[in-house]
Amino acid sequence: TSANGNYVKIKHNGTYTTQYLHMSKIAKGIKPGTRIKQGQVIGYVGSTGLATGPHLCFRFWKNGKQEDWLSEKIPPSEPISSANKLAFESTKADYMERLALIRIPGEPEKLVAQKAKPGVPAKSE
Structure with a gap:
């Protein structure tokens, strides 16, 4: 309408x-x-x-x-192919690093995300 x-x-x-x-x-x-x-x-x-x-x-x-x-129980999508996994992890690490730099004005400094070490999942709050 x-x-x-x-x-x-x-x-x-x-x-x-x-x-x-x-x-x-x-x-x-x-x-x-x-x-x-x-x-x-x-x-x-x-x-x-x-x-x-x-x-x-x-x-x-x-x-x-x-x-x-x-x-809704939506059917799962296909996992990332092994051929694309390395590129995905690299892009993810880049964005996690960018997120870690975000500061909220007027708020005490707080860790938003932490860059992961290769092979170890990134941590976030």
């Missing part, structure tokens, strides 16, 4: 659909029938429709019926 404002609904397969509502605008090139890739920007947070402030409303549909996605 118009209460949803600007939204994108993505059909993942014959069972699952997700919906993202109240966007300020839909990303360039996104229109009905467009194939979406994981990680692709589909829109921007906003407060269109009957939203009372900027946010993104997420809805999850199974077989055409809206469901609580937290209670």
Whole structure:
């Protein structure tokens, strides 16, 4: 309805659909029938429709019926292939290092994340 404002609904397969509502605008090139890739920007947070402030409303549909996605037993995805594992660990370490540098103004200094040693999982709070 118009209460949803600007939204994108993505059909993942014959069972699952997700919906993202109240966007300020839909990303360039996104229109009905467009194939979406994981990680692709589909829109921007906003407060269109009957939203009372900027946010993104997420809805999850199974077989055409809206469901609580937290209670859904979604089939597991394939694990990272061994060919991509090293690149993944390197990228993860880089982002963990960046997270460790984040300081919140007005708050006492606190460790957000700690860079992992090779072969040892990173620690975070």
